[in-house]
Every structure is written in structure tokens, then in C-alpha cells.
Amino acid sequence: MTESKDIKSKTVTRRSMLKGTAAAAAGIGAASAIGGFPTVWAQDLKDITIRQLGLAVSNMDPFAKMATDALGFTIEQTATDLGTVGNRGITQPKSFDLLEPAYMQFKFVWPTGNFQPVDINRLTHWDKVSGIYKESGKGWDDAWLGDGQRPHSVMYVDGSGSDFKTPGSTELVAAMPILHNADTIGIRPDEIGRPINSWGELLNDEFNGKTALVGFPAIGGMDAAMALEALGKVSYQDKGNMTQAEIDETFKHLIEYKKKGHFRALWTTFNESVNLMLSGEVVIQSMWSPAVTAVRAKGIPCVYQDCKEGYRSWSLALMIPNHVEGKKLDATYDYLNWYLSGPAGAFFARQGYYVVTPDNTQKELPAAEWDFWYGGKEATVEIRDPFGNLMEKPGAVRDGGSYKNRMGRVAVWNSVMAENEYLTEKWNEFVAS
Numbered sequence: 001m002t003e004s005k006d007i008k009s010k011t012v013t014r015r016s017m018l019k020g021t022a023a024a025a026a027g028i029g030a031a032s033a034i035g036g037f038p039t040v041w042a043q044d045l046k047d048i049t050i051r052q053l054g055l056a057v058s059n060m061d062p063f064a065k066m067a068t069d070a071l072g073f074t075i076e077q078t079a080t081d082l083g084t085v086g087n088r089g090i091t092q093p094k095s096f097d098l099l100e101p102a103y104m105q106f107k108f109v110w111p112t113g114n115f116q117p118v119d120i121n122r123l124t125h126w127d128k129v130s131g132i133y134k135e136s137g138k139g140w141d142d143a144w145l146g147d148g149q150r151p152h153s154v155m156y157v158d159g160s161g162s163d164f165k166t167p168g169s170t171e172l173v174a175a176m177p178i179l180h181n182a183d184t185i186g187i188r189p190d191e192i193g194r195p196i197n198s199w200g201e202l203l204n205d206e207f208n209g210k211t212a213l214v215g216f217p218a219i220g221g222m223d224a225a226m227a228l229e230a231l232g233k234v235s236y237q238d239k240g241n242m243t244q245a246e247i248d249e250t251f252k253h254l255i256e257y258k259k260k261g262h263f264r265a266l267w268t269t270f271n272e273s274v275n276l277m278l279s280g281e282v283v284i285q286s287m288w289s290p291a292v293t294a295v296r297a298k299g300i301p302c303v304y305q306d307c308k309e310g311y312r313s314w315s316l317a318l319m320i321p322n323h324v325e326g327k328k329l330d331a332t333y334d335y336l337n338w339y340l341s342g343p344a345g346a347f348f349a350r351q352g353y354y355v356v357t358p359d360n361t362q363k364e365l366p367a368a369e370w371d372f373w374y375g376g377k378e379a380t381v382e383i384r385d386p387f388g389n390l391m392e393k394p395g396a397v398r399d400g401g402s403y404k405n406r407m408g409r410v411a412v413w414n415s416v417m418a419e420n421e422y423l424t425e426k427w428n429e430f431v432a433s
Contacts, residue, residue: 045331049074053088054100055081056270057290058179058316062387063347071338073331082216089114093321098332101175103315104218104414106154106164110174113161115319117172122333125340128357132315132407133177135168143408144310148222148240149415151177151315160322175317176336177356179348182311182406185223186287188277190301199223199307200230202284203253208262212276212285215266217427218420221247222312222412223286224254230309240415244422251426255433266431270294277302289352292399293391304399310411311400315356349373350386354403376402 052059052075059077067075078096080088086105088095093114101109109115120126130139137145137152152167157174164174187196191210202211202223213220225242228234234249236242242250257263264282267273270291276282277295287304295302318339324332338344345361348354349369355361362370371377376398383392392398400406417423 044327045071045073045334047073048328048331049076050097050328050332050335051095052077052098052100052318053080053096054085054098055079055316057288057351058100058348058353063344066343066347067335067338070343071331071334073334075335089319094323097321097324097328098335099319099321100178100316101319102414103151103154103177103317104149104416106174106317107149107416109319110154110157110164111161114321115174116160116322116324117157117174118176118318118320118336120171120173122337123176123340124337125357125360128340128359129177130180130356130358130407132180133173133356137167139407140404143404144410146240146310146313146410146413147236147238147415148413150413151180175319176339177315177317178339178344179353179355180313180315180407181289181353182313182400182410183286183288184307184311184400185305186273186277186285186292186295187303187305188280188283188301189303191280191283196284196305197308198230199226199309202227202286203231203257203262205262207284208260209264210281210283211263212265212267212273212282213263214273214286215268215431217424218416219312219414220266220286221250221423221427222414225250226309226312226411228253230307239412241417242419242423244419247419247423247426251430254430258430258433293352293385296391297389306400306405310409311406312412312414313407313410314414347386350384350391352398354407358403372396372398374403376400376405 056079059079064075064077082102085099085101086109089099089101089109090112132139133152133155137150154164155173156165156167156170157172158165158170185199185202213223222239225236225239228250229236229239233253234246236246265276267276270288273285273287273291274294276285278298278300289304292302292304318336320332340355340357340360342360342364345355345357346364349361349365358374368381372379372383379392379394379396381394382390383396385391
């Protein structure tokens with residue numbers, strides 16, 4: 001608890017200085033408006049570099065440059081895969097200044113004691129953060145809570161490496177949430193030629209030999225569970241935290257499907273999933289939103305299919321290692337605040353992802369783009385990605401519809417199950433069968 005009090009003391013000092021100097025700085029032109037809040041530390045921090053390690057879908061040079069230009073100090077991003085993010089967080093915490101783990105990795109990464117809590121009192125836009133990360137665990141009252149490891153259940157802490165606390169019970173969190181999205185199945189509508197509205201179609205004999213699953217045990221297992229439950233073949237108490245009996249039943253069916261050649265592939269890379277669809281070898285599969293976009297960019301029809309059973313969802317966050325302190329820690333909080341202030345939200349909206357402060361994103365997106373990306377409305381203008389490439393023409397409607405339809409219908413969150421080792425053992429049996 002001493003550590004928590006020390007952090008809070010420093011927080012009050014910094015916030016007080018920001019409030020006390022903001023008006024004067026505005027008067028003499030010493031401050032620049034960064035995403036709606038005054039930054040008066042530019043001269044102090046200009047020589048600082050913050051090294052961020054995360055995923056390729058959210059760490060890229062154009063975004064790092066945008067942040068650097070806005071903040072006046074250097075943001076340096078390195079993109080890698082999910083496994084490396086987790087491993088580096090556990091074994092090499094001094095090799096970066098910010099880590100971007102998925103929430104499903106928190107139970108492994110946070111208990112190491114390698115990271116310091118994020119103080120929400122230093123987050124200027126915390127009041128705008130989605131309710132998914134607060135006491136209710138929901139973005140709005142009638143949203144689904146979803147099975148699995150809900151983000152708010154692995155957030156609140158009282159010190160480095162401490163156990164997770166009751167949501168909202170402390171002012172410290174293990175990491176600052178940044179992005180979320182809702183995943184579903186991808187299809188080739190030109191090859192299928194009929195409506196698809198259920199996860200159960202993933203295991204339809206009609207697509208024998210033309211189906212693929214993501215090759216990561218926890219995620220592939222949950223996609224399979226979505227399909228098996230939709231078909232009425234297995235009933236789960238919690239698809240994101242299966243019992244051994246549920247895992248046994250799940251993999252009994254999967255092995256049967258595999259032995260009759262149902263799965264063309266178990267893909268492990270983004271490019272593999274894209275190529276399977278481009279070639280027509282696969283017409284329905286586990287898929288990620290940017291992969292669907294990449295297929296369409298090649299002129300091949302591909303749809304991220306809205307299913308009646310809902311979505312499997314995920315979230316990413318930024319975690320601060322213990323070695324970050326002093327001016328670098330001040331700069332890190334400036335970056336965290338900028339990330340939630342709006343411009344990052346507009347950037348990632350054009351990639352199909354949601355920054356966790358949608359109200360701030362709306363301020364930065366033209367109304368026509370907001371209506372397409374968040375409102376689920378028909379495009380009235382050309383829709384382009386963050387790099388200016390044409391994605392959709394007027395008249396198109398976003399796959400999965402509105403933000404509320406996607407994030408309000410989360411059936412299960414990406415999770416590390418209590419029976420993770422047993423699940424992995426069964427997955428390996430499935431792969432070898």
C-alpha cells in the first residue's frame with residue numbers, strides 16, 4: 001500500500017502543476033494544444049524517446065510519426081506477434097518503455113512485478129473511457145456482458161504485481177486500455193452463394209475441405225465452441241473458461257471433423273488467412289478484420305459476417321514497466337492522454353478498430369466517416385484507410401453494422417482459461433489427429 005500512496009502523491013503534484021501553469025502558458029504561447037489538453041513540458045521532454053512494443057495491427061511508422069509530431073518527443077514503435085509481446089513482458093521488461101499486451105495475457109504478464117500501475121487520476125480522458133473497463137463491464141446498459149475474461153476483471157490493482165481487485169475499487173489499473181474490436185467469421189459470398197448468419201456454418205458439411213480455423217488453442221477453441229454451441233452439439237457454462245468435460249466434448253467433435261477432412265488449414269499468420277481466401281481454397285473461416293480488408297483490397301469479395309450468436313471480442317492496453325520514471329514517466333502519461341484524446345481514435349477507426357474513448361473519436365472523424373464506421377450507415381463518401389487507400393465506395397455498409405451492434409453483442413472475450421494447459425494438450429491432440 002505504501003507504493004500506491006507514493007504514486008498518488010506524485011499524481012497530485014503533476015496534476016496541480018498542469019492546472020496551475022495552463023493559463024499562463026496559453027498567455028505566452030509556451031503550450032501547444034494536444035488533443036484538447038495543454039502540454040507545457042515540450043522543452044523538458046523533447047529529447048525523450050518512448051519505445052513501444054506491440055502488434056503489427058496497431059504499431060506502425062505513420063502512427064508513431066503522428067504521435068511524435070503532436071507531442072514533441074519521439075514515439076518509437078516495434079511490431080511483433082502476440083507471443084513475443086507476452087514473452088518480452090515476462091523476461092525482458094527493460095527492452096521497451098511501453099508494452100501493448102492483449103487483455104488475455106494480463107494473468108501471465110502482470111503478476112511478474114515487472115510493471116507499475118497506471119494511475120487513472122493522471123488520465124485526462126478517463127471519464128470518456130468505455131464502461132467495458134469500469135464497474136459494469138458494459139459499454140451501455142443493454143449490452144451483452146459476454147463469457148470469458150472480461151477486461152474489467154483483470155484491470156484494477158493496488159500495486160506492482162498485486163492481485164486483481166474488484167472493478168472500480170481502486171484508482172490504479174494494470175494498464176491503460178487503448179483498443180478493442182469484435183471478431184467473427186469471414187466468408188467468400190461469391191463462392192457460397194447464399195446467406196450466412198450463424199457461427200454453426202463454420203462446421204457445415206457443405207463446406208467440407210474449404211474451412212479454416214485460427215491455429216491458436218484458446219482462440220481457435222473458442223471459435224469452435226461458438227460453432228458447436230450454435231449447432232446444439234455442446235452446451236457451455238462459460239465458453240471462455242471451459243471445464244475439462246466441456247473441453248473433452250469440444251475436441252471429440254473437432255477431431256471427428258478433422259478426420260473427415262473438414263479443415264483445409266489451421267492458420268497462424270495474418271497473411272496465411274488472407275491467401276487462403278484469395279485462392280478460394282477456403283470459403284469460410286476464423287478471420288480478423290484487417291485480413292478481410294486485405295482480401296477485398298485485391299478485388300476479391302470477402303465479408304466479415306454478422307452472426308446471430310454475437311461476436312468473440314478482444315482488447316489491447318498499454319502497460320508501463322517499472323524502469324520508466326521521472327521525465328520519461330511524465331512523457332509517457334502525456335502520450336497515454338494523447339492516445340485517448342481523439343486523433344488516434346480517428347486513425348484506428350479507418351482501420352476498422354475502436355479506441356476506447358468513442359466520444360473523443362467522434363470529434364475527430366468527419367460526420368460521414370463516423371456514420372459509416374460507428375453508425376453502421378451506408379457510406380455517402382469514399383471510405384479510405386489511414387494511409388489514404390480506397391476501401392469502400394459510396395453505398396457500402398460496414399460489415400457487422402454499428403459499433404453498438406458489434407461491441408454490444410459480445411458472446412465471449414478472448415481468454416486464458418483456468419484449464420489452459422489441458423486445453424492446449426487437447427488442441428495438440430486435435431492437430432496431430
